[in-house]
Amino acid sequence: MGMMQEFKAFASKGNVVDLAVGVIIGAAFGKIVDSLVGDIVMPIVGRIFGGLDFSNYYLPLNGQAATMTLVEAKKAGAVLAYGNFITISLNFLILAFIIFQMVRLFNKMKKDEPVAEAPPAVTPEDVLLLREIRDALRK
Template identity: 75%
Template sequence: MAMMQEFKSFITRGNVVDLAVGVIVGAAFSKIVDSLVQDVIMPVVGKVVGGLDFANYYLPLNHQDTNLTLVEAKKLGAVFAYGNFLTIVLNFLILAFIIFQMVRLVNSARKKAEEAPAAPAATPEEVLLLREIRDLLNK
């Protein structure tokens, strides 16, 4: 029973819940970046380089025909899939840059919050009473 209470306090701590939310949002965001890279950026890069699908660029290692798609060539043996690797590297770089910008924004917001002047502390009641007594004595 004690272990269940300990687990409950662990799982309900704010940082664990925040981490879970971050992982879920990160996974969804990763799919958006994957689509951006595969559906928008890489077709343009492939067109510039001269092919239609950059991810299908490979070097055959088992004398496969180079006119096959990457999936078909992999079925026939080992291939050096440099186009797919470059697509994944580009995907990583875009995702890392966006995360960097987000962290930069959060750090900037924290810095501004730290620089903001703190509200003056409320005057304690004892001080107010002493001032009132002083004012009465001065009359």
């Protein structure tokens, strides 16, 4: 079998296509969650804590004053951007919670599906014969 035929067989398998679709949808979903965190959740959290903008919280590591914005401080030297870390961590927690809820919903839907009972296993003929011999010997 040629390499192109092998590749076609590999790419047309259901698992590969499902994985590709999952990655594309996951990337798009990640952007939605980034927007949710950055545009909705963090402004509310910042408002609760006195109008704080977590994305500009940093500690300068080169002795400069911490009065600049994060972008300006990064241009001036090394910074420890812990506010950005807080934002990304919150983003992860929200994404993980949403995915957990989705998996939980799918598992619940699977449980609700009726499971077809397997027919009783047919006893092999040699086992039946051995049982008859056993019963005859008991008598």
